[in-house]
Amino acid sequence: MKILFVYNPVAGQLQIKNHLWSIINYFCSGDIELTVHATQENKDAYKVVKKQAGKYDKIICCGGDGTLHEVVNGMMETGSSRVLGFIPAGSVNDFATSLNLPRNMEQAARLAMEGQPKSIDIGKFNDEYFTYVAAFGVFTDIGYITTQEMKNLLGRLAYFFQGVKSVALMKTYRVKIRHGNEEFEDEYIYGMVSNTVLVGSLYKMPNQDVQLDDGLFEVTLIKAPNDLIELGSIGPYLLTGKGDNDLVKIFKTNSIEVIIDEQIPWTLDGEYGGNPKTVKIEVIEKALNLIYQE
Ligand SMILES: [Mg+2]
Structure with a gap:
């Protein structure tokens, strides 16, 4: 399985810093071909996903609601039916609460890898998309x-x-x-x-x-x-x-x-x-x- 992992290194006051090693180690433990991208600026997650989404079986993103928003926009624009996993970072993730995602990042990573995808509705706001x-x-x-x-x-x-x-x-x-x-x-x-x-x-x-x-x-x-x-x-x-x-x-x-x-x-x-x-x-x-x- 080919996975694209996009994370925002500064989300939630650099929250991923202490978990990155174990998350990547875990992602690589199975028969996985992993590509990792750390977002460099605003809209970067959107651009990377829009360009690359078609090459992967699953996209996993880690960041705040804003990172998720960009990734969803990238996926929607490619018309990608790929699966999305989300590891929330930051102390406030409105939507993550609604999705019952674990607060613990390693547990959220495990769910993103092993959980069953469910279909979800997406909003279109003029020419842009929004998740919640x-x-x-x-x-x-x-x-x-x-x-x-x-x-x-x-x-x-x-x-x-x-x-x-x-x-x-x-x-x-x-x-x-x-x-x-x-x-x-x-x-x-x-x-x-x-x-x-x-x-x-x-x-x-x-x-x-x-x-x-x-x-x-x-x-x-x-x-x-x-x-x-x-x-x-x-x-x-x-x-x-x-x-x-x-x-x-x-x-x-x-x-x-x-x-x-x-x-x-x-x-x-x-x-x-x-x-x-x-x-x-x-x-x-x-x-x-x-x-x-x-
Ligand atoms: Mg509804």
């Missing part, structure tokens, strides 16, 4: 939050709601949504299209039975609150997933169009996703064979 989340609004441009903990998207959102002292200062966006035969428009502070059971450990999709291979992603839209009481109701709702909240609308989709009246940054899998005014998101059902545990 595309989002805009409030916290996506809170650049000053740099701790690892707060890189967790919804952790940031909860943090944001705790920190806001005035709704008047809150940035809102005029957003038009086209979904099926429906079209609606309102003032929103946040929007997210996701395919993940958990986003970090804080947020559970309220009242949703999330499946990673059902051809559907969950849409979460949060309307602009009118006062601090309304605002204060959002955080607890997102954190507990219990009850209802008039400001928070959640539904499933396989295709949605989001039109915002200004250019604002989107995040794709926690990375910067550009600032298009019109975004068309489609779910590509069972697009990838990923090794994960349910």
Whole structure:
């Protein structure tokens, strides 16, 4: 079997450094032809996988959500039906939590090598792909939050709601949504299209039975609150997933169009996703064979 192992040496504060020797040693213990690539810069994982994926039976990547995002984009663009294994590095891996991947790197490597691949849906965001989340609004441009903990998207959102002292200062966006035969428009502070059971450990999709291979992603839209009481109701709702909240609308989709009246940054899998005014998101059902545990 030919395996391409792509790892981000600096992910999670150089976390792989102390495990690399044993992981590579383990990968080479069977009848394996192994190629190892340490990413050198942003987009490197994407470029290498796009160019090389066709030559290998399996791709294993190690890094954060951003590295996974690049590898998935590379695989999707080659139309590769190859198997992908993922060894999460870093203290926050939103999606890895949802995939039940071991926190221990050697155990994750073992799973990537021996586990059974399962098909998983992938999102298309205009011309780019994403694995588990595309989002805009409030916290996506809170650049000053740099701790690892707060890189967790919804952790940031909860943090944001705790920190806001005035709704008047809150940035809102005029957003038009086209979904099926429906079209609606309102003032929103946040929007997210996701395919993940958990986003970090804080947020559970309220009242949703999330499946990673059902051809559907969950849409979460949060309307602009009118006062601090309304605002204060959002955080607890997102954190507990219990009850209802008039400001928070959640539904499933396989295709949605989001039109915002200004250019604002989107995040794709926690990375910067550009600032298009019109975004068309489609779910590509069972697009990838990923090794994960349910
Ligand atoms: Mg789904």
